[in-house]
Amino acid sequence: MSNPLEKALYGDKLGITDIEALFDVDLWDLGMAAESLTRKYFGDVVTFIPNMILNYTNVCVIACRFCAFYRPPGHPEAYTLSVEEAVRRVEYVDKTFGIRQVLVQGGINPELGIEYYESLFKAIKARLPHVAIHGLSPIEVDYLARKHRMSYAEVLDRLRLAGMDTLAGGGGEILVDRVRREIAPHKISTGDWLLIMETAHRMGIMSNATMMYGHLETRRDWAEHLYNILQLQRRTHGFLSFTAWNFEPGNSELTRAIPYPKTSATLLRVVSVARLVFRNELPHIQSSWLSNGLDAARLALRFGANDFGGTLYEERVIPATGLSMPVLTRDDVVNLIRGLGLRPAERDNWYRVTKYY
Template identity: 45%
Template structure:
């Protein structure tokens, strides 16, 4: 600790880091200074110290599958290589029997504790499709949690049904939806969204739908996709908007910063973004996430999916406490061709043990299932 203190005194962000060690969260102006600083190692030392004080020498993960139930989408996001327009020869939508088969196989083979359900904005799917799927999973596999549908997917269902997003959330919850992933946030600044996802819901709508979910008793994850056309000020604004909603509702269980992967996307074809931003930026975002949300959002995920297992191991020492989930059958990121997106629980357990940490397997509410 004395070594950290000496380095802090000579750093241009030392005052912010000293406040963090005293339990004082950074202001929006402080967050901007952190984002503009190159002192990533020192941020990581402080964020790692805070994380170890809270969680000890351990990290968690969830045994899950990602169920990409359809790739049919009319939103045409420029950062996505996964979607296909309606009628495309590669378009698909899983039937209830196919969903059942995938969840059953994952439960029997891996004893999954969560199914993460996400797909395209498919105008042909009414709310009954989702209700039937959620009800089936919760009835047949009661130990498997349903973590599904981004705010933008919920908005799409509401448009199809000509009803409110609040009504959609309420019905989905009654059918078995337990928590909501943070997808669709990207960067919560509309000038950014206008470039990368102009047909998707606005920043205010994303925040409103999340607030509705929180008030109806559904917890959620918050995410940020960085490394494309956003400015440093945009990233700071994103952090601030998430923090303000969390102060109001307390509904976010975790924050997950992840880097944009441009391969095979329209953004790469249009020369907007040619390369991913790399591992150092991941560590910076992980450390700042811990500092900004310390005492506010409990869990920070290591974001292995677009950065790899090795970087996720380092991220656990830079402020992350959760490795995230196993992935079997994921199709969205894998469409970029960037890396293999298959990862079993044993590989995660081994990766965490390699850095000298204990491993806790959790459910979708971050409750302990077993230790490894």
């Protein structure tokens, strides 16, 4: 069977060349195929989680070319929240809106050791035991391992014991070292990112996978990225979800080379191919509205995505690019999903449905 779309639909194993060829298939054909698989696996249910993002610091020494959020140490706009202030923010958002998850993300701040994260996670759990901590990423795990001369497993174990429930998929960008050297030369390699994820999975710590497209990569790189994630998933079954998001030029250094973002059609193509590649081996595909926008995110729910992500209160990274973003409440998300003729369902951190609407 030579047609890559037929191979994907019939469940044949796809190589990198097959996945690359899928990206050239007509978008509507891709969408219909991906939609058919999504409805087969999930019916008309679309999940979401009420959550917030805790950007605890903007100090970072990695200096990714695509990031407009970070500030170097000593910069007048640099900040780091104390544990007490960070927990107070989580408590305020939970009291105001009601949340099930806090996504903890910041930067590689050389002033922070593992004790800061342990104190933060323990404090959140002590005061908000119903809120799951979706925390950090392989980038922080690698940094803490080098700083404290510990193994990846030791770092992950300490974070888990302190209250981290799942590991975030940040720092994945494109899992091709040539691309990584161009957009984030100080970040860990593809192999290290995958190794940290595999270590976490084998310890019983689930995570999500991400992909940032629309900068200096090629479609072949997209294919290699998805293939790398799928191969790890087949070994560990530790990825809960996959999220693709577009590079937002804004105020970052990379804007000089890439002044305009990709169109929404690119998001739909990536989401559709991800569904066809992952099928239900990596079951949950998020329709990220944060950088892609609400209209594109709604469409993605008809092109292979089955999860709308979260409400994302308090997010500060995307506004740093100059892009304005709405505040979505639980009711807003429910109405957006209903408007597509689909059934909203609230979920927990592990994608277990807690309430149907």
